[in-house]
Amino acid sequence: MAGRRRGWSIGAVGLALLLSLAGCGGTGTDEARTEVQHLLDRRSAALLGHDGTAYDATGVPSEYTRLRALPLASWSYKVTAVRRTSSGATADADLNYRVAGYDKAPVDARRTLTLGRTADGKWYVTSDSPAKGAGQQLWDQGPVTAVRGAHSLVLGTGLTATGLSGYAALADRAVPAVSRAWGTGWSRHVVVLVPRSLKDMGGLLGSPAANYRGIAAVTTGEAGGSGRAPADRVVVNPEAYAVLGDVGKQVVLTHETTHVATRAQTTAATPLWLSEGYADWIGYLGTGRTPTEAAPELTRAVRDGHAPTELPSDNDFGFTSDPAELAQAYEGGWLACRMIAAHWGTARLGAFYRAVGAHERRAGAVEDALKNVLGTTPEAFTERWREYVRSQLA
Template identity: 55%
Template structure:
């Protein structure tokens, strides 16, 4: 029995994960220090031409950090491995937290060393491109903004930076909570290129001048946001429209830490519109033409817009009415209860642990009203301002 009860030998530890992490650490350092020779040394010849193009495309991007975290290594025969890794990077002076993206890497082992032979989006970010994968990135630094563009004239990038610089103090004046006070704007070459950055067909964003990316999770450690401009729709706007769009999107950046899954879209989009219209002198009739037509025809909405009403790619007039309805709900709060109550209401909703009950609780505790009373007041507000 004693002879049969001996301990089994422990399984040998696979050195590959540690070696691969070290390789990726070296690649990250080489990219940050712009050491092309060191970067090339970690590349398999099959990947080197494409990887070096991306290396060159990143030359003007002021990176503050760039690192990989190996999450899983799947070994295969023939000295090959598939690696799931998280890429985290930060733009120096602008990003309070890193941008994160999943990468699926193929590696090849030769002579006891690993080399990167393929690099593509992971399952969580399927078909999502990075701006530098679309071409050489040109950089324009504003006082409060950084504009990164591909295939765009410098004059357009400078104009966008100037509008973003004006947006930042306008947002700070309306949103009293602390935020970075800076914004990063990406300007791809086309609508289709915009879709590539978002992992969706470009047609899904036709007519949408810009969107803001970022994880809606709230808290001070929320990852960095990006405002992505649709160069076709944005270029078709006049001066007021272009400024409105960048102020609206900058509001999403500023409020990200107070926005959570508990926040309904009517509130997040309505508040961003409220900030963008604030101080412009635009009347409700001017700013809400689709809702004005509906109200004038006796079709006053029975309820606040649902999240589904804000879906892109559907009925454009219905989408406009949803945005206009959310804006007028926020305008009602600001007018009747005051601007500080509006921002307090926004924060209270986002701080709730779940969507269920979030608006109801904030209406009661911050505004002293109920969903039924607020909806009725909103409907009267629409009729008074738009009839």
């Protein structure tokens, strides 16, 4: 998710290649692409074989130290383009890799590599970085340290194994807690990424760091799918996470682990009040936190005479929203799920979540699930929720 330059001499072979690349035909470009592909194949094999000497021979010796702690099941590049430059070439490539024991399918990452050429015409890598518009990978930010837990893998930069072990302990408690509420039909393990700073968190997510200020953690990965997608990554904001108490830290990791567990049943039809509220519901189970303790912003609004009249919309959950309004959205979703569990039972809550996600489209998904699973209507449900919010927080 960086390199020592070598001298480059054009020589007779290099001149021939330069002329062919500059020509109208594609033969030279195709030849270069094949050569670079072979180079990256050797590089991948060296990494998977834990052969640092062979890896260093392909270029950027310092990069192996960043990657060697990653427990990899696979690692490969597919070169998509090669362009000649004054100092060598640049290549576009799709990197596919799997973390051993965690990823069901390869994670895809678009990369841009710069290449030099030796006097005898051999390519070597001088840098390997994210393609324009692509997020960083953790190793782009420094050497990766890995800590394995019973149900977790924590990968971090800037922290020792001892520093990361606390995250593993919390994640190991989160996984069985989620399974008790949701069921065991998921991978039952989680990968946690701990970057060095909020800025680095933004780099991993490919978004401005300011979007995540005050957000303790997020979960990556597309919603829905066939269940063949790779495991989600829980990405921690070390700055916001550090100010939380022990209970808060556990709630955050359990919340994010819930997203990993429910991802296959979370589709475009699932409103955020349900997906975020359900994750908070599991997160707070067993903590002993009262509604006024767990929903302070909504409590303040209710007591100030500004109780909500509608369930939170998806727009209310935007990370760029006002912090108080964002908190109220999460708290409102949590209370909705808490109400379902209290009135209809925890099993019905899980069934309701799955029924909503079973729809391919948003239209009618919640309405049908309310009718078929809870035996109510959107209007009656919303009214019950309004009364519940007031009764719990007044």
